[in-house]
Amino acid sequence: MKSATEILQRAGIVTTRQRVVLLDRLLRRTDHPDAERLLAEARDGMPSISVDTVYRTLNLFAEAGVIQRMAVPTRRARFDGCTDPHDHFLCSDCETIQDVPRPPERSAAIPAPVSACGIVSDVQTVYVGVCRRCAAQKR
Amino acid sequence: MKSATEILQRAGIVTTRQRVVLLDRLLRRTDHPDAERLLAEARDGMPSISVDTVYRTLNLFAEAGVIQRMAVPTRRARFDGCTDPHDHFLCSDCETIQDVPRPPERSAAIPAPVSACGIVSDVQTVYVGVCRRCAAQKR
DNA sequence: ACCCTGAATCAGATTTATTCCGAAAGAGGT
DNA sequence: ACCTCTTTCGGAATAAATCTGATTCAGGGT
The missing domain is CATH 1.10.10.10 (Winged helix-like DNA-binding domain superfamily/Winged helix DNA-binding domain)
Incomplete structure (x- = not known):
């Protein structure tokens, strides 16, 4: 590194x-x-x-x-030091964020309707949900 | 509607x-x-x-x-009334957001490594870049 | 239709997140 | 080491969102 x-x-x-x-x-x-x-x-x-x-x-x-x-629906801005393509899981409860791999078929090209909007410099996908720990705590 | x-x-x-x-x-x-x-x-x-x-x-x-x-890297929170699956293009200059269709192969299942993190309730993808209008204005 | 009760709203104050400002310190070139 | 431009510091200011306590409203029961 x-x-x-x-x-x-x-x-x-x-x-x-x-x-x-x-x-x-x-x-x-x-x-x-x-x-x-x-x-x-x-x-x-x-x-x-x-x-x-x-x-x-x-x-x-x-x-x-x-x-x-990061593109996340949280109050405070969050930052990622890793710029290799990957996605994120955000727990809406405790607001922890985990890295998840980006499926290879998605790493490929930018869809045409998107390129039609403008020059894309960054693609981010976030999965929002409840993490295991929070789910366990809830009961 | x-x-x-x-x-x-x-x-x-x-x-x-x-x-x-x-x-x-x-x-x-x-x-x-x-x-x-x-x-x-x-x-x-x-x-x-x-x-x-x-x-x-x-x-x-x-x-x-x-x-x-919405999951976007903007100062103010943004909201979308349409809850059908689709993605977004955000102009980092003027902060307008456009809808773009979500490729069908992605609408399918949630990848296993993501499900391993917890229960997913929402998936969002945002393409960040400079929109046509802003690109034109810049020169 | 009227009353009741708990929930929702209002206005304004408060907190939280981020940016601005002017003076002081630091980086890189000569 | 010195100069010049840039960066940093500390505190004040702004912006975004939430809280508080008094008032109003929605919907069920009579």
Whole structure:
């Protein structure tokens, strides 16, 4: 796996300590955190990092395609450090998000009616439901 | 097409003037509005309807499956009155959302790794990109 | 039709998520 | 090391959604 610094340089993004820390933390997580959680994460090891920097940086990364701003019906924005094509399962109860593989037949081409709308730069599929843990707890 | 009142009754939701107006407006639109726009819409014809009622009602409807809270990476929540399976194209520039058909092979079964996560109640796919109009304007 | 009761709505205050602003600090080039 | 432009910080501001407590309404019973 490539290092955070390497990824930023390759994307033509100026590397600052804050940016490297944030990207590094996000790459190490598989739970698709929100800005608040990333701020908390980053603050151990860099206590002075500000809220604004987190939001600004996440926007910058998402814009540059280094990370993904997720398409999910949650209040807070969620982010994914993995940009390889895959899908997500969102628990509507506890709001945890799990990765699921994308069936190969779907990874193929973009359907014609979609291309007719414009230039597609990102495709996201989310399965919304109740996860096993929440289902078990409910009874 | 069924009337708003009819849909609500069938879903076991008590019908109030506000609920009928909101659902009716949403069903008549194809632009996947946010709460603010629906409030404005509802207010001509019912000037006294409150912000709170709009949010509360949309949550109720979404919970009941009467409408869909959309999975999109936008600041404001967006809603869809059409619950037949279909996908969406979101312009990251102007944030308009267009309906696109869902390829039949995908309407079929839920992949096994997804079912393993929990009980799926909703599947959403969004294609994010730049729409024709925005692309044209850019040069 | 009228009354009753629990549920729904209203207006305004409050919370939560994100962005803006101006001053201070940092990155990369010379 | 110095300069210039960019980035960050901290706090204030904005925007989106929810809560609160008093009032109104829907629908069932008489």
